[in-house]
Amino acid sequence: DTGVSQDPRHKITKRGQNVTFRCDPISEHNRLYWYRQTLGQGPEFLTYFQNEAQLEKSRLLSDRFSAERPKGSFSTLEIQRTEQGDSAMYLCASSRGDRISGANVLTFGAGSRLTVL
Amino acid sequence: GQNIDQPTEMTATEGAIVQINCTYQTSGFNGLFWYQQHAGEAPTFLSYNVLDGLEEKGRFSSFLSRSKGYSYLLLKELQMKDSASYLCAVRANDYKLSFGAGTTVTVRA
Numbered sequence A: 001d002t003g004v005s006q007d008p009r010h011k012i013t014k015r016g017q018n019v020t021f022r023c024d025p026i027s028e029h030n031r032l033y034w035y036r037q038t039l040g041q042g043p044e045f046l047t048y049f050q051n052e053a054q055l056e057k058s059r060l061l062s063d064r065f066s067a068e069r070p071k072g073s074f075s076t077l078e079i080q081r082t083e084q085g086d087s088a089m090y091l092c093a094s095s096r097g098d099r100i101s102g103a104n105v106l107t108f109g110a111g112s113r114l115t116v117l
Numbered sequence B: 001g002q003n004i005d006q007p008t009e010m011t012a013t014e015g016a017i018v019q020i021n022c023t024y025q026t027s028g029f030n031g032l033f034w035y036q037q038h039a040g041e042a043p044t045f046l047s048y049n050v051l052d053g054l055e056e057k058g059r060f061s062s063f064l065s066r067s068k069g070y071s072y073l074l075l076k077e078l079q080m081k082d083s084a085s086y087l088c089a090v091r092a093n094d095y096k097l098s099f100g101a102g103t104t105v106t107v108r109a
Helices: none
Strands: A005-007 A010-013 A019-024 A031-037 A044-050 A053-057 A065-068 A075-079 A088-095 A112-116 B003-005 B009-013 B018-025 B032-037 B044-049 B053-057 B060-065 B070-075 B084-091 B097-099 B103-108
Touching: A005 A088, A010 A019, A019 A088, A019 A112, A031 A075, A044 A065, A044 B097, A053 A065, A075 A088, B003 B084, B009 B018, B018 B032, B018 B084, B018 B103, B032 B060, B032 B070, B044 B053, B044 B060, B044 B070, B070 B084
Parallel strands: A010 A112, B009 B103
Antiparallel strands: A005 A019, A019 A075, A031 A044, A031 A088, A044 A053, A065 A075, A088 A112, B003 B018, B018 B070, B032 B044, B032 B084, B053 B060, B060 B070, B084 B097, B084 B103
16 A cells, blocks of 8 residues: 555645645545645644545635545545635545554645645 | 644754653543654654553653643654654544644754
8 A cells, every 4th residue: 555645746726716636545544634734833624534424524614625535435625716825735644443443543645735826 | 622732943963852742722632643744744653642651662752641731752862864843633532633833853963
């Protein structure tokens, strides 16, 4: 397994455009998370999936943001009508989420860096 | 809500020891994690504490006191490659990690 993969690694877009990020988690992980990180800050939770079900969305996730995980495998995060304040690193993470692995350690991908001009 | 505090920056000399403190106030507690993040890279897992006490893993150790809402990460025999941001994170429920802002450690020769 190659870990958590994210694509694209970098995206530069103009304000008002739509962007979509993809995350491929570790194959045996049933939990998937999206976080956002800005310079000098820790990752901020955006949303969480268990299999294909989206179980929590942060208040940070405005109506312009939508995330899906249609078959419980890969996930997409779409941002519509981007604004300059959306510029950040978008991190995806996955974990096993079973009772055996008590730590439920999140493994992060390298992130997708978004710059909105 | 969650409130997780850690120092912004620390500097230490190669071969020395550095201790990064983290205090937290959360609505629940189900584990405390430390992650390392090099500039431009993904956070990588370092340690996990759910019970009080010290967990040692090679050059890195992590301590937890749940009654005090306090943890520290101890880095021994510092190496240049240890220059990175160290993130303290608390899991308040079954799945969600909340992170502090991170402590940037600079190791000088």
